[in-house]
Amino acid sequence: MSSYYLSQQVQEIKPSGIRKFFDLASKMENVISLGVGEPDFVTPWSVIEASYHSLEQGYTAYTANAGLFELREEISYYLENNFDVTYSPESQILVTVGGSQAIDLSLRAIIDPGDEVIIVEPCFVAYSPIVSLAGGVPVTVSATNDNAFKITAEQIEQAITKRTKAIILCSPNNPTGAVLSKEDLTSIAAVVRKHDLLVISDEIYAELSYDDKAPSVASINGMKERTIVVTGFSKAFAMTGWRLGYTVGPEKIIQAMLKIHQYTMMCAPTMAQHGALEALRNGSESVQEMKTSYRQRRNFVVKALNEMGLSCHLPGGAFYVFPSIKATGMSSEEFAQRLLEEERVAVVPGDVFGESGEGYIRCSYATSIKQLDQAMKRMSRFVEKYTK
Template identity: 55%
Template sequence: MRNPLSNTVVGIQPSGIRKFFDIVSEMKDAISLGVGEPDFDTPWHIREEGIYSLEKGRTFYTSNAGLKELKVEISRYLDRRFGLSYDYNKEVIVTVGGSEAIDLAVRAMIDPGDEVLIPQPSYVSYLPCVQLVLGKPVPIELQEKDNFKLTKQQLLDNITPKTKLLILPFPNNPTGAIMEKEELEDIAKICIEKDIFVLSDEIYAELTYGTHHVSIASIPGMKERTIVINGFSKAYAMTGWRLGYAAGPELIIEQMLKIHQFAIMCAPTTSQYAAVEALKNGDDDVQEMRESYNQRRRFLINEFKKMNLQCFEPFGAFYMFPNIKRFGMTSDEFATRLLQEEKVAVVPGTAFGDCGEGFLRISYAYSLEALKEALGRLDKFIKRMDEEKK
């Protein structure tokens, strides 16, 4: 029989996060700090709007690009929060989560052989999306000494005549790093000079602490060469609603819509009506959740210091990225032993790129009670590891 499988797909590695997901789901009394999902329920008024849409029989397809009401609210939101002005009718598309928006943008922009710069550690989907269209992923290894920010020299060092797209994953999953306006201006200058486009994944834009998120698309000369990716999963605790969006130049959005039409048709109708309510009346919910995440963030920082666990201070998303190199184990070995011996699940840094070796991703999208119990177990494990080294 002829091989029924695509060699391209077979060659792509599965997500490094799933291994620990699967194990912890079968382990009694285990605590998972590995899931990038808010522990909050979707705010009631948003759920209520979804329920109401069902009661009113709004169960039909929407426009391929999304409900007009939702696209209007997305445009207003981006302008209100980040100073970005988009034509809702031509420059916005509603997608099945931010992940679909990433995939559509890459497929719409990349031809075989085009090089895509991917700062790492970063979200697991970027590299395989590029591989699926036979583009060439070019990882850029972000450094702890730079607080895992992309520097202009790193960018310049990786640009070639084949470079077409830079993926800008800030606020960052898994490190929690952010980019300040002045740093983005340096990156923007290079992108304009070298004629490079940007996919700016801003799904954690509302989750920054002590500073307001700045989109690279707001920098002069960048709107016309940037696709902004965002969604409702993180800020509004709507992961299961599967709703995201992209905003960008009409030329690119038009081609993304073409793929979306054939592959998806439209995003879930119920979710779209709920999202309209989220954008209209959800600011207070976002603020409340952000304050809670910040409290947990500060708790983890203090606990890590007590454990002598090296970790730079993150100012975005809801992750910590501690350095475990002093224990002489790989990230996978450390995470595996922690799960087996103390029943705490974390994600090896290598799930987010080879340069994540020696680090762990720990999510603080959990209650303080759960975090206190998990950190207590982690402290016991670290003390035992230190004793073994003596």
């Protein structure tokens, strides 16, 4: 069929670079994948059981468009107790089909054609395409290794124009693991208020912060009314396949997002919502156990990477490391391709997360220590071969 029938905008969007290497690895034998950002833990049994029970009780119909009210109430309690922010379950909380849908809804609700959205790179691969699909113009700002991949308020301010509508922040960050401190966010918040902007804050990894709690930008004075928080259950509760997220923010924006959600998705899966209710009420112990394991793996991988000559800072959160591969003289793409072909280790080239990611790779340590140990040995052999 001729491409005439396809949207020009869609044709211009590149396929996900993460999926490219995941698909390649899936066709090979004896591959250790450090590519896809997904917990290796199974969803806590009590969450699975709660979902089963909801089906046995006959909860198979639609829920309210915004989600089960009982779940929205529990989300409100959870955020207040853990992140010092309060939202009304009646009008300021929307349950979505994963965090990705929440990002899409938030952008479509606020963007008019030509509005600019500042995106901090390296970043989640979906941000720029979703901005473009919503009719906006992505404007990238690069966080650098010199500052442990933490963006500064000054960098953001330099990118602001008369067309700027919003900024997308992600902390803890995918792919770098960087965590913005309260001081960092306070400085950024001052710039946001000065220029009357909105913030879309992707906090999907907020529970996976290893040293200090990752603060929400919405908790900063004067920011709750101009922040849309996007988060969910995928990462902290090992519920990626359940496709359940949620977003909170100012009532007018959340209600605008709800209108789009009504026409495009109706509601999130009912049984998944019942599982999420159990996760919030009784899943904290499982989250802590997973976080303890991730911290151990993080420390192991960072030490191994630095010892083999791939400079890597200690990330404060999420379950990724973002080492420099510049010592090998290869591009990110070449390094990842050769490593996969020669040593059967799958990583993601850093440049798929933005131009500033060139010279780096993303490795997920959401796999067993045994697998990580073997992967680091293979990588060390590969690096030694190409840095002599």
